[in-house]
Amino acid sequence: MKILLVCAGGMSTSILMKKMETYWKENGEELEIKAVGLGEYQDVYQKYDIILVGPQVSYRMKEIKENTGLPADAIPSFDYAVANCPNIMKLARKLYAEK
Template sequence: MKILLVCAGGMSTSILMKKMEKYWEEQGIDLDIRAVGLGNYAEYAKEYEIILVGPQVSYKLQQIKEDTGLPTEAIPSYDYAIANTQNILKLAQKLYAQK
């Protein structure tokens, strides 16, 4: 699964990305993931299959969907805050099924 994570500056999603990589590796799931800031998602989107957006930039969700044409969803605030990788995996799998 190829996931692009988008947040305001790419910093908080980088932390989440590391936890996602570790959890998904433990689950035996192949993951290609990158964390970028809101200003950079368009240049990377074509390399990915789905986009997960941090809650702090969820107001841009519709624009990101329109710009990329990829299945895109905001990570729920609580799951993002505590890095609930199990719930984020479920969300990613739901989006992946839509592609």
Template sequence: MKKILLVCAAGMSTSLLVNKMLEAAKNRGEEVEIAALPISEAKSVIDEVDLVLLGPQVRYQKKQVDSMVKGRVPVEVIEMRAYGTMDGEKVLGRAFELING
């Protein structure tokens, strides 16, 4: 099972995106674990995930997250339009592209 971490400011809007992504995964028949955490809590689970996606509002923290993962997994900022429209299918599709190389 793939594990995806969404890093955000407080977790409110990102939690909604997590639900949309889980719904999209269910529709695809994919099993995935997705969590949304603020950057301050991300370090506690970062070694257990296959991908880290950053909300656009915290894109400035990408360098910090990159240093936490040390190149072990991909780190990407979620595309602004997909985030703004809470397009769980699009974000999930991109996540699988990144995980599967």
């Protein structure tokens, strides 16, 4: 699965990205993941299956879906804040099934 993480500047999602990579690896899942800011996602989204958006930019969800045509959803605030990888993995799988 190839996941694009989008947040305001790409910094907070970079931290989450590292935790997700570790969690996926521990669970024997293959994952390619990249964290980018809002200004960058349109340049790279073609290489990804789904988009997960940080809660701080969830107000741009409609625009992101329209611009990319990819399954996308916002990560719930609590899951994002505590890097709840099991819940984020469930959300990613749900989106991937819509692809």
